Amino acid sequence: xxxxPAPRREGASASRARxxxxxxxxxxxxxLSAADSLRRVLASPGSSLLTWLVIGIAMALPAALGIALxxxxxxxxxxxxPAQISLFMQASxxxxxxxxxxxxxSLRGDVESAQLIPRDAALREFAELSGFADxxxxxDENPLPNLVLVVPAAGVDPAVLRAEFADLAxxxxxxxxxxxxxxxxxxxxxxxxxxxxxxxxxxxGVVLILGNTIRLAxxxxxxxxxxxxxxxxxxxxxxxxxxxxxxxxGVGGGAVAALLVLAALYFLDGPVxxxxxxxxxxxxxxxxxxxxxxxxxxxxGFLGLAGAWLAVSRHLGAIEPR
Amino acid sequence: MIQFERVSKRxxxxxxxxxxxxxxxxxxxxxxxxxxxGAGKSTLLRLIMLMxxxxxxxxxxxxxxxxxxGSRGIPLHRRQIGVVFQNHQLLYDRNVFDNVALPLVIxxxxxxxxxxxxxxxxxxxxxxxxxxxxxxxxxxxxQQRVGIARAVVGRPRILLADEPTGNLxxxxxxxxxSLFEAFNQVGVTVLIASHDxxxxxxxxxxxxxxxxxxxxxxxx
Numbered sequence: 001x002x003x004x005p006a007p008r009r010e011g012a013s014a015s016r017a018r019x020x021x022x023x024x025x026x027x028x029x030x031x032l033s034a035a036d037s038l039r040r041v042l043a044s045p046g047s048s049l050l051t052w053l054v055i056g057i058a059m060a061l062p063a064a065l066g067i068a069l070x071x072x073x074x075x076x077x078x079x080x081x082p083a084q085i086s087l088f089m090q091a092s093x094x095x096x097x098x099x100x101x102x103x104x105x106s107l108r109g110d111v112e113s114a115q116l117i118p119r120d121a122a123l124r125e126f127a128e129l130s131g132f133a134d135x136x137x138x139x140d141e142n143p144l145p146n147l148v149l150v151v152p153a154a155g156v157d158p159a160v161l162r163a164e165f166a167d168l169a170x171x172x173x174x175x176x177x178x179x180x181x182x183x184x185x186x187x188x189x190x191x192x193x194x195x196x197x198x199x200x201x202x203x204x205g206v207v208l209i210l211g212n213t214i215r216l217a218x219x220x221x222x223x224x225x226x227x228x229x230x231x232x233x234x235x236x237x238x239x240x241x242x243x244x245x246x247x248x249x250g251v252g253g254g255a256v257a258a259l260l261v262l263a264a265l266y267f268l269d270g271p272v273x274x275x276x277x278x279x280x281x282x283x284x285x286x287x288x289x290x291x292x293x294x295x296x297x298x299x300x301g302f303l304g305l306a307g308a309w310l311a312v313s314r315h316l317g318a319i320e321p322r
Numbered sequence: 323m324i325q326f327e328r329v330s331k332r333x334x335x336x337x338x339x340x341x342x343x344x345x346x347x348x349x350x351x352x353x354x355x356x357x358x359x360g361a362g363k364s365t366l367l368r369l370i371m372l373m374x375x376x377x378x379x380x381x382x383x384x385x386x387x388x389x390x391x392g393s394r395g396i397p398l399h400r401r402q403i404g405v406v407f408q409n410h411q412l413l414y415d416r417n418v419f420d421n422v423a424l425p426l427v428i429x430x431x432x433x434x435x436x437x438x439x440x441x442x443x444x445x446x447x448x449x450x451x452x453x454x455x456x457x458x459x460x461x462x463x464x465q466q467r468v469g470i471a472r473a474v475v476g477r478p479r480i481l482l483a484d485e486p487t488g489n490l491x492x493x494x495x496x497x498x499x500s501l502f503e504a505f506n507q508v509g510v511t512v513l514i515a516s517h518d519x520x521x522x523x524x525x526x527x528x529x530x531x532x533x534x535x536x537x538x539x540x541x542x
Contacts (some may be wrong), residue, residue, distance in 0.1 A: 024430075029427070
């Protein structure tokens with residue numbers, strides 16, 4: 001036993017069997033490596049926890065900012081079709097003909113709604129809100145024109161509509177106030193890009209941190225790698241446990257990130273709903289949900305693999321039996 | 323089984339480790355390789371293991387020119403050769419069983435077959451009772467026998483040993499050598515590098531002598 005030439009198997013059925021054997025061996029070694037790597041990660045809970053925390057925090061930051069941005073978009077979503085065209089009537093147009101115009105405009109297909117603000121009502125409102133009631137009372141005549149506010153239907157370009165209304169005989173001036181919408185959208189876009197840039201940097205950081213962790217793991221097992229290579233271990237065989245180590249660090253880090261985000265949302269939920277109530281808004285904070293959490297864990301695992309691959313491809317080739 | 327054709331090996335720093343070595347080792351042969359340290363014994367073994375490539379000349383193992391084996395083929399090549407090292411090269415965080423099983427795990431045997439073969443190999447070297455022991459708890463001679471069990475567990479056709487008795491007393495050394503002879507008797511080609519002339523000249527086997535990288539005798 002334990003000596004003598006290995007029997008050579010030949011023939012088609014034998015080679016099929018060997019292919020199946022090799023697949024089984026490959027699969028076995030994968031589960032073996034995965035389990036062994038997990039055992040090693042768990043064997044030093046202190047340093048593993050630190051690694052998980054570092055990765056978790058680095059991933060939680062952009063994730064939380066992204067969620068904040070989504071929530072901000074939800075808030076602004078309720079103002080999403082605020083494009084409102086103000087039609088200031090000619091001074092000669094009285095309230096009745098303004099109402100007529102308002103009627104005809106509100107029947108149009110490309111108009112969502114049209115609202116008449118009569119000049120007297122406008123003046124009253126101005127007097128009440130501005131605190132210039134005395135001044136207003138002293139005016140000989142009302143300087144304000146009748147006003148029709150038009151909200152374009154969804155999908156209609158408000159600028160085109162404004163141009164059309166400006167040509168109406170009754171209309172003195174048609175004003176489309178979109179500047180603030182554009183500003184808001186630009187601010188949101190800026191925020192989105194900042195989050196993306198920050199996220200990109202932190203993701204790169206995570207990959208490098210993991211790469212370095214795996215590099216240290218490779219260094220500490222240098223002798224073992226040499227021996228495995230001496231008795232015929234392939235590069236893939238040597239690589240496998242380290243890739244799994246990276247995977248476990250990444251998955252753990254992703255889970256920590258999901259927990260951190262959940263904790264932050266829980267922490268903020270009370271004040272936010274209080275604030276929303278004060279503004280009489282039904283707004284509630286959107287969480288990351290189960291899918292989002294899983295995505296974080298998945299992303300973590302992917303980053304872990306990437307970092308491990310980086311370390312393994314850089315450092316494993318250099319370790320050869322001497 | 324092993325052929326060297328005018329093989330030279332010059333290291334980058336200009337040192338000639340082997341010069342124009344030609345030799346042939348037949349299947350079923352046990353051959354000793356001797357010479358002072360630095361004479362080129364280890365280099366010769368390294369060339370067979372593909373841990374190094376010759377600067378000039380050809381090395382053949384089992385009829386195959388080793389220069390045709392690329393880096394991807396090296397693991398498969400090494401799996402058909404068992405190696406025993408002077409410093410054992412064991413994994414000290416794993417027990418005896420796992421150390422011996424390593425080549426089989428690498429080659430992808432299933433668990434039952436691994437168990438069977440590892441125990442057979444340990445039985446052969448007289449360590450069956452110590453399969454759960456960690457290498458550090460074993461004596462030098464026992465560690466070397468674990469190394470031998472690991473070298474033969476995959477049933478290689480070639481067994482190489484680099485100073486396998488280097489740190490052992492004469493009795494243990496003789497014991498180790500008789501193990502190698504036993505493997506040779508069942509058809510394994512054995513090549514042992516050793517400078518223990520007193521021991522190896524007592525055994526009736528061919529002795530190849532190297533001096534400063536040159537062949538002094540025993541090549542035929």
